[in-house]
Amino acid sequence: MRFLVKLPALRARAVLLGLLLVSGAACADSPRTVPAAAKAATAQKGPGKAAIASANFHATEAGLEVIAKGGNAFDAAIAVAATLSVVEPESSGIGGGFMAVLHRAADGKQIFIDARETAPAAVNAKDYLAADGSPNRDAALNGPLSAGIPGEPAGLAWLAKHYGKLPLKESLAPAVRIARDGFEPDSRLLNAIEERQKDIQRWPASVAKFLPGGKLPAKGETWRDPGQARTLELLGEQGHDGFYRGEVAQKLVAAVQAAGGHWTAKDLESYQVKERAPIVVDYRGYRIVTAPPPSSGGVAVAEILNILSGFDLTKLDDAHRTHLVIEAMRRAFRDHNDYLGDPDFVKMPLDMLLSPYYAAGLRQTILPDKATPSAMLPASTGVDPGMHTTHFSVIDREGNIVSITLTVNYTLGSTFVADGTGVLLNDEMDDFALVPDKPNVYGLLGSAANAPAPGKRMLSSMTPSIVFGADRVGVIGSPGGSTIITQVLEGIMAFIDGKDALGIAGQKRFHHQYMPDRVDVEDGAFDAATTDALARMGYTLKQRSPWGYMNVVTWDLKNGRLDAASDPRRPSGLGKVQ
Template sequence: MTFPLNWRVALLGLLLTTSAAYAADSRPTSSPAAPSAHVITERPGHAGIASANFHATEAGHEVLAKGGNAFDAAIAVAATLSVVEPESSGIGGGFMAVLHRASDGREVFIDARETAPAAVNAKDYLNKDGTPNRDTALNGPLSAGIPGEAAGLAWLSTHYGKLPLKESLAPAVRIARDGFKPDGRLVNAISERAEDIRRWPASAAKYLPDGKPPVVGEVWRDPDQARTLELLGEHGFDGFYRGEVGKKLVDAVRAAGGNWTAKDLESYQVKERTPIVVNYRGYRVVTAPPASSGGVAVAEILNILSGYDLTKLDTVHRTHLVIEAMRRAFRDHNDYLGDPDFVKMPMDMLLSPYYAAGLRQTILMDKATPSSMLPVSAGTDPGMHTTHFSIIDKDGNIASITQTVNYTMGSTFVAAGTGVLLNDEMDDFALVPNKPNVYGLLGSDANAPAPGKRMLSSMTPSIVFGADRVGVIGSPGGSTIITQVLEGILAFIDGKDAAGIAGQKRFHHQYMPDRVDVESGTFDAATTEGLTRMGHTLKERSSWGFMNVVTWDLKNNKLDAASDPRRESGLGKVQ
């Protein structure tokens, strides 16, 4: 039975209006009930790591060779990326991780997202006329949340690793101390942000020696960060959040007009949360719960698509249905989600297959639904400059980790004497309700800043379990993280290998603006014409994230690792 478009839009409005009352009455929860352990009896006997930089991948394998597991290797990869890829992530930022422990099948989500300082004040992000102040939201110490990555690395070591934290950090310390040859992407990022970097003396001294960016192919050293990583390795949490480093961080931030306190650092907490689990076509997808918005959106999209047999559809209609599912999931993602420790969210509804079935009834098979005809919502976006890495070790432990400092080079503010480049994650809050952030997207009260609150993220580290295959998938890319991971999951389920998943062409719809962003070469002329005829507006987009994928063929115990071909310095390696 089919219904006219206006009737379906009315139905969707009823569904979404009803959900508000549902949210008010339901028990607050950050994710569904804890999933049962997923124990895999096979063991690969070898390891695979895929990251955005070959130094980081090699560092992970180095730690594995010392007797470490996937979680020790993750520490090595993350810390090395902090040194060689600061434009995307670092110990001045945060991460989100989905882990699978082989010994007992335990699946857990590690939330090392940044938090707002206690003295956060929305007025600091307003101009005198009440308009958003993009400068304080994106540049300098006021734009920085309390970092979570260092605490997260210490947590991984203590609770899941086999080696002392100092050993897992050793490759990053060595590379920072002895130097490395920066790639063109890092040099270009420094050049792009040079004007802002020059505003902060410690930043200029680090990234613009002699007034210029480092030179591609010439050795560049980071002795201050090497010392900070050494102290983290020796003293764990206290080595970063207290003592010498903690004091330097607070002193530098406050001297430059920021509002951090020693208590902000000392009180930071890593959160363990229950992952979101969704079943789709016989595969079990384990993904990120809030304060990530990504897992909820991926689960909702897959639940919507589960009502169709996409394998029997032509490319135009299959793509159309995926776009329409994206549109509806992003509408909900924008309106309801935030930090689960602060916001009551209708998780049971959003993850329900019955709710998805209702949304499915609002989709026409031959016509796009204009977003303007759906109920109004507002959303946030975590930025384009993030990184992801995937790891499976010889025992079958799995780490899927996405980390970020938000915008390119974060806040551009380096805390003197630490080598730590701070994030600018405060812009991920809805600092000014219904006013766009740097990416032109809006925010709702669910994501308003508050002391100690985590800002909403689209980071979507995921693991996909099938009867014969396992996939570890994630990507950077701002709001496109969600759709890139979704398309990676669909490609994995369709049988693509790691290289095919990482390298496939991409498209994206996020409800508003009402358009389909398309990578050049994604669609042929016939598909483009068919989608346009249905009412979709296609716009070519050049900026996409760098996906890193590891797959495990359980039938022949073979691992396959691939780094996105869009990033020349990335490396997926099985060893």
């Protein structure tokens, strides 16, 4: 399929400059390219300890347990992800998918693992339209029509087979134990169940899982999930086929079809993990290895950094530095909406978008002390970005690194649990441009590049990243819907500025995504003088409650010291070095 783009007229100058000057700029290093900074990291024997930062202490401890049994960072990632599926289903799970950037210490290999969900073969955009042609939000967000074919189980099996040291069954054992023996849900999970109670009540198996006895779980109660324990056991025993064929697959298809969905056995059997070359961008002497499409995040982060590389931000006051960052965000999100999709289905101008010459053209459109209204770019509308998904970071004793972001999309995904499996299905179909140029639940717009098609992967904001410097390595990522991209950007910049793991995870945030044309600001992000200066430049600022739950691990190459921190906004998270 070929994707043709009508270039917005007001960007013609920047695009033309990029097209005139670009000369085969690479969009990504090959999977086996070893950046110079990465060589510095792997020249040692590793830090001698392991560090994990995740959004839940059960998950962090599960990963460290697997490392203690002789596993590596990739085995630990399996344990953390599976445990999060049990204890944090509001954000991720084996009914969803993930994206991961890996660094293998033995040979310096950098690789991107794409375990994103896919559309079923019978997908029909008309299923997501209301009678008046507007988006049907219920079909896109609730129940089996909203669910893509899960990728996380295949991704975990892939990690074990190609990168881990332990059998998959051993890495899944902590999650199986917790699901079977039980745990006390934290307040965030309890609040999510209460928030989506009416949707949960539409599906009997969902009620059985999330509303035992027909009522909301009480704080302090022990919650068990025997259905998911059994599914994880079969995955551990049979690998990929334990989920995508046989008993579990049959139950998934039967449950989806009985509730009006269109999955088939072939949809599950056909699912494949994709290994892709990561995007690599250099900024201020650091090399950032990040996520390529079908993630939109890595392209946007690279484009923003390329724009900012032409400014010396260290010589600017807070207001003018912030102004330039916001303007770079604005332009990158506009391109995000225009061009990006599944690379197996659409042709994207990545050479152009990632070219420093294209960035130079965009840079020339930024006024030094005045906001560029998004109305000067093609006009559209958007809604509030959401705050879901999860991320964790791992470095093991040998120096293997995992940066992985997982999701079921909206809080508690589709709220649909497939009877007999314990599997909560995602609602990732909403991440397609189900209705072109209409916003999804996170306010992001899309075009034909991200239209649904059989087997196609929906665009994602997930941006797992690793930052390599001469003296330090940082593993950074976050949940947060469309704000993932700007959170990771700000985290990378904070790391380069020398902040430690807690400083990166806990710093105050701001966000602009082109539309709506406003700057979302966390309370305390700007002082009064900066706020006033931005308002005079023409920005509309909107205070928002804290967002995102970043989990960061850093490695000081000079002394081997590891530092791990979970976002202080999430008390149940844990960053731990062992």
